[in-house]
Each structure stands twice: as C-alpha cells, then as structure tokens.
Amino acid sequence: MGKGWLAGLIMVMAGTAQAELLRVGFGTNKPPYIFEAEKRGLEVDIIEQAALRAGYEIEPFFAPLERLHQMLGRGQLDAIATTNQMSGIQAHYSAPYIQYQNFAVALASRRLEIRTIADLGKYSVSAFQRARFLLGSEFQAMASSNPNYREEAQQIVRNRLLYAGRIDVIVGDRRIIEYFNREVGNLVDVKQPLTWFAIFPPTQYQLGCKLATQCERFSDGLQALRSSGAYEQIEKRYAAF
Numbered sequence: 001m002g003k004g005w006l007a008g009l010i011m012v013m014a015g016t017a018q019a020e021l022l023r024v025g026f027g028t029n030k031p032p033y034i035f036e037a038e039k040r041g042l043e044v045d046i047i048e049q050a051a052l053r054a055g056y057e058i059e060p061f062f063a064p065l066e067r068l069h070q071m072l073g074r075g076q077l078d079a080i081a082t083t084n085q086m087s088g089i090q091a092h093y094s095a096p097y098i099q100y101q102n103f104a105v106a107l108a109s110r111r112l113e114i115r116t117i118a119d120l121g122k123y124s125v126s127a128f129q130r131a132r133f134l135l136g137s138e139f140q141a142m143a144s145s146n147p148n149y150r151e152e153a154q155q156i157v158r159n160r161l162l163y164a165g166r167i168d169v170i171v172g173d174r175r176i177i178e179y180f181n182r183e184v185g186n187l188v189d190v191k192q193p194l195t196w197f198a199i200f201p202p203t204q205y206q207l208g209c210k211l212a213t214q215c216e217r218f219s220d221g222l223q224a225l226r227s228s229g230a231y232e233q234i235e236k237r238y239a240a241f
Contacts, residue, residue: 019057022214024207025068025080026060027129030155031179032241033082033098036062042238043098046222047081047207049230050097054221056214064153065129072208079215083208088133091208094215097222100173102135102200108193110168117142117199123168124148126158131171135200156180163188171200179241 026044029036033043039060051058061068061077068080069089085093104120106112114120117138125143127135129151132143143149148168152158159180161167164187170177174196181190209215225231 019052019055022051022056022058023076023078024051024058024060025071025077026062027065027068027082028062028154030173030176032175032238033100033173034062042234042241043081043205045234045237046097046225046231047218049234050222050225051218052221053224054217056217056221066153069130072210075210078211079207079209079218081207082205083130084134084204084206086133086136087130087208089208091210092212092215094207094209095219095222096204096206098205100203100205102172102203103174103177104169104171104197104199105162105177106169106195106197107162107165108195110195112168112195114169114197114199119199120169120171121146124150125169125171126150126152126161126167127171128155128158129153134203135171139200156183159184159190160188162194163190163192169197175241 024047026034028034032041034041035044044060048058063071065082068077069083069087071077072080072091073089083091084096104114106114112123121142125146125148127143127149131151132140155172155176158167158170158172159177162170163184184190207215207218209218
C-alpha cells in the first residue's frame with residue numbers, strides 16, 4: 001500500500017472516526033516484552049502503536065503460544081504475536097516488528113561443551129513453547145530426536161529447572177531469563193554462575209494474521225512507527241529491563 005493511503009488513513013484517525021478492532025493474541029508473562037497483568041511491554045506497545053497507525057485498536061488476549069495458534073486457526077483471534085513463517089501454521093505474516101536474541105544456557109558448574117545447535121541433543125533441554133518450529137530446521141531436528149527435550153508454557157519455569165539442577169540446558173532470550181531471576185530467587189540459588197552459549201542467530205518475529213490485508217496494513221503502520229521515531233522511544237522505555 002502506498003504512502004498516500006497511509007497518510008490519508010492517519011488523517012481520518014485524527015478525526016472522529018473509530019478505529020477498527022483487531023483481536024491480537026500474546027504469549028504469557030515474559031518481561032520486558034510482555035507484562036501480562038499490566039497489558040503492556042516492549043512487544044505489546046510496539047504492536048499497539050503500529051496497529052493504531054494502521055487504523056486498528058487492538059484487543060489483547062494472553063495465553064500460551066500453543067493455544068494462541070489453535071485460536072487463530074479457529075478464527076477466535078485476528079492475529080497472534082511472536083510468530084514467524086517457520087511456525088508451521090497457515091497464516092499471513094507482517095514485516096518483522098521485533099528481534100529476540102536466544103541463547104542456550106547452563107550452570108557453569110556442569111562444564112558442558114556446546115558449540116552447535118546439534119550439540120544440544122546430548123543434554124536435557126527446556127525451551128519456550130513452539131521453539132521447535134520458531135528457531136529453525138536444525139533446532140527442530142534436535143528437538144525431534146532428543147527424548148529429553150521439553151517446552152514450557154510459563155517461561156519462568158525454565159529458570160527454576162535450571163538453578164535447581166533438574167535440567168541441563170535452557171533456551172531463551174537473555175533479557176527474559178535475566179528478568180525472571182528476580183522472581184525465583186526465593187526458591188533457587190540464582191547466584192550460581194551461568195555459561196551462555198551463543199549458538200543462535202537473532203530470531204525475527206512477525207504478526208501472524210488471518211487476513212492478508214490485516215498484515216499489510218499493520219506493516220504500513222509499523223513503517224510509520226519507525227519513521228516517526230516513536231519505535232525508538234518505546235525501546236528506550238524498556239531499556240532498563
């Protein structure tokens with residue numbers, strides 16, 4: 001869609017016209033990207049503001065990723081966040097709106113040797129839901145052949161498993177893992193040194209939509225958000241986390 005269309009839409013929004021409702025599914029609590037109880041976060045704010053510039057008002061719904069993908073397929077949601085074209089579901093996809101940096105993480109005391117994604121197959125591994133699809137074909141092959149691979153609906157569980165010594169390796173975004181250390185310190189010893197294995201490329205996430213027009217409009221709104229400088233302002237708001 002052209003710039004003229006977007007400019008015209010913004011002018012309409014500035015008037016009395018009511019924005020169209022977009023039902024968007026987000027994963028469960030994973031600060032700083034999603035503060036579920038407060039219905040905000042780096043990821044929530046970016047999607048909300050990009051959607052607003054596309055003429056949408058979002059209605060957020062929070063649930064585990066597996067459930068969100070099912071709800072999208074049944075038409076109970078218009079779009080879901082934190083997904084991409086490797087998700088394994090039929091959907092239309094927006095331009096990437098955020099990037100996560102995932103790591104494999106182990107207690108330093110374990111002295112594990114992990115140089116590649118395939119090396120994870122030798123250990124017990126806990127990741128986030130649908131990581132087996134979202135992190136690429138090599139990770140999917142490892143997950144499929146590893147009987148000690150599991151995924152957690154609540155990402156805080158990974159921190160407890162790791163520090164309690166019940167799992168060899170956890171996989172996730174560094175900011176999420178470090179944030180949850182604050183919330184499990186009364187249950188496990190989070191002062192134990194960790195080894196962070198940088199074996200993953202950055203993961204680009206997109207909005208997955210039921211209709212192509214929804215994602216096209218969102219992508220235009222995202223471009224407007226970036227061009228205005230408002231995207232950087234949202235990032236700065238969560239930089240401390």
